[in-house]
Amino acid sequence: MPTHKETEKGVSELLQLLFEKHHLSLSSYEKILRERTKEEEELARSLARECTEKHYGRGVYTRGLIEFTNFCKNNCHYCGIQRDNGEVERYRLSKEEILSCCEEGYRLGFRTFVMQGGEDPYFTDERIVDIVSAIRKAYPDCAITLSIGEKSGESYEKYFKAGVNRYLLRHETADEAHYQYLHPKELSWKKRMRCLKELKEIGFQVGCGFMVGSPGQTVKTLAKDLYFIQEFQPDMCGIGPFIPQHATKFAKEKAGSLGETLFLLALLRLIKPNLLLPATTALGTIDEHGRELGILSGANVLMPNLSPKEVRKKYLLYDNKICTGDESAQCKADLEKKMKAIGAELLVDRGDARKEKESESKRNRRTCCQREK
Structure with missing residues (x-):
């Protein structure tokens, strides 16, 4: 419940409070999203820049992205590599090809490798563990991130023991009805939330996230997303504009906007000052300067593609993807x-979250909760 003081505040005051305490009520997030002006959007971005520089300076972390399979058993309504899309030319990278991507990435200065793919049954736990173990042995100073969807707790345990440091699993939406609108009936919001909880309990650095402007999204569902991230406290959060893919159910839906995405990036930085926050490829796809504007709005991570050039056009989650x-x-x-x-610098670094700042955020949240009581 919002405090009496929160209910009396305007949007600018709420943004300042979020900058100071990193914690608001659900209704306050709704108010910000519903009532903010262009001037208040710029205020949020300015506060986010200040917050980012305080915790990370002007350095930008890079991750080498390896899109190693575009096979997927699922039929998510928004996704270009969904199971039933017959236009997709499917591929899988071999262990040797993945290691070659890592070799090139290491030479270029990347110290985090992100293995991303559809939920491909070919890549069993044994195959994933074998690949991860080989990367860990060859590059002991690097972080390894997986983004391969929903698995069992036992599978996540195996990946963690093999040397995976981080796991990215977008929650997509914190509203169950909205989740079901975006996904086929066999996929469950409750399972997605359970997976995120298990990943955190195992000890991964966990990333969640959502699409901005996804079909069916409202101010209320977005406010739930912000409140969920505030309470879940992920290490990473990937957001980008929804971009329709021509062979999907949502082909004719409107794309998410640049301005909305930048504003939400700023709010996420204010919610969790040490958050690892990417300026996504989707952001760069909808606007030529989208990623730079993302960095200027609180983002501090970029994920250049290390995948072999010949497969990049085959991993099209949405239309017109850049850098293919x-x-x-x-x-x-x-x-x-x-x-x-824009005055930023790409860093040669694993790019872990600054944990020493997290304790400060938690102290502020506890103080705010005590006041609410």
Whole structure:
């Protein structure tokens, strides 16, 4: 429940309170999302920049993305690599090809590798563990991230023991009815939430996230997303604009907007100051300068593609994805130039969350909760 003081505050005051305490009520998030002005959007971005620089300086972490399979057993209504999309030219990278991507990435300065793919039954726990173990042995100073969907707790345990440090699993929406609208009936919001909880309990650095402007999204569902992230306290949060894919159920839906995405990035930074927050490829797809604007709105992570050039056009979750024809070195050089132009710097670093700042955030949240009581 909001405090009496919260209910009396305007949007600018609520943004300032979020900057100071990193915690608001659900109704306050709704108010911010519903009533903010352009000036208040800029205030949020300004506060987010201040918050980011306080915790991370002007450095931007990079992760080498390896999209190793576009096979998927699921039929998520928004996804271009859904099971029943007959237009997709399917591929799987071999263990040797994945290790070759890591070799090139390490040479280019990447110290985090992100293995992302559809929920592909071919990649059993044994195969994933074998690949991860090989990466861990070859690059002991690097972080390994997996993003391969919903698995059992036992599977997650195996990945963690093999050397996986982080796991990305977008929650997609904190509203159960909205989740069901975006997914086929065999997928469950409760299971998605259970998976996120298990990942955190095992000890992964956990990432969640959602699409901005997804079909059926409302101010209320977005407020629930922000409140969920505030309470779940993930290490990472990936958000980007929804972009329709022409072969899906949502092909004719409107794409998410640049302004809304930038505003939400800023709010996420204010909610959790040490959050690892990517400026996504989708953001760069809807606007030529989208990723730079994302960094200027509180983001501090970029994920250039290390996948072999010949498969990049086959991993199309949405239409018009950028960097599908570039070499890895070209992608990185282009990003370095863009970051330099806005006063930021790409870092050669694993890019872990600054845990020492997390305790400060938790203290503020406890104080705020005590006041609410």
